[in-house]
Amino acid sequence: MRHERVYKGWSCGGLALLLTVGLASNGHAADNLSFKGNLVEEACTIRPGDEAITLELWDITSKHLYINTRSQGRGFKLHLEDCDTTVGKTVTITFGGTENPALPGLLALDGGSGASGIGVGIETLSDKPLPLNAVSDEQVLSDGSNSIELKAYVQGEPNAIRDQTIEHGAYTVSSTFTLDYP
Structure with missing residues (x-):
């Protein structure tokens, strides 16, 4: 999993120069190419190391999935540091993949x-599913350190459970947040 960051203005300028040079080398001029963006201030920073989390899910048997359809969730945390509630009072998280x-x-x-025949889900500590590409509920921030606590679980695909296949x-799964x- 990785944290997507907003790129600073100078990065966009470097990209524009690179694209302009690339277009000019092909003999084409681009006078209609422009970039827009906002330089934003983030309310918190991610603790170093939390921008790329590896979560080891325990071994699970297919028999357990045939009976229960899914495993229990395994907890993980994203640590937010240096939070400033004058910049943002709440945070949401969205997982992609x-x-x-x-x-x-x-x-x-x-x-x-x-x-094969399984997928990995993410849920809150209160067992509320957090589907891919869906925005989580807002979590209230306090100044200083905060954490977002979630769980990951393994679930059997319906046909694989029915057919016991x-x-x-x-296995591995990859996600961004x-x-x-x-």
């Missing part, structure tokens, strides 16, 4: 995974 077509809202396994093996301070 490749959606499992058989389990809408859950992450699909990455290519190269040995397992979940394949064993190692975006924090917004509304």
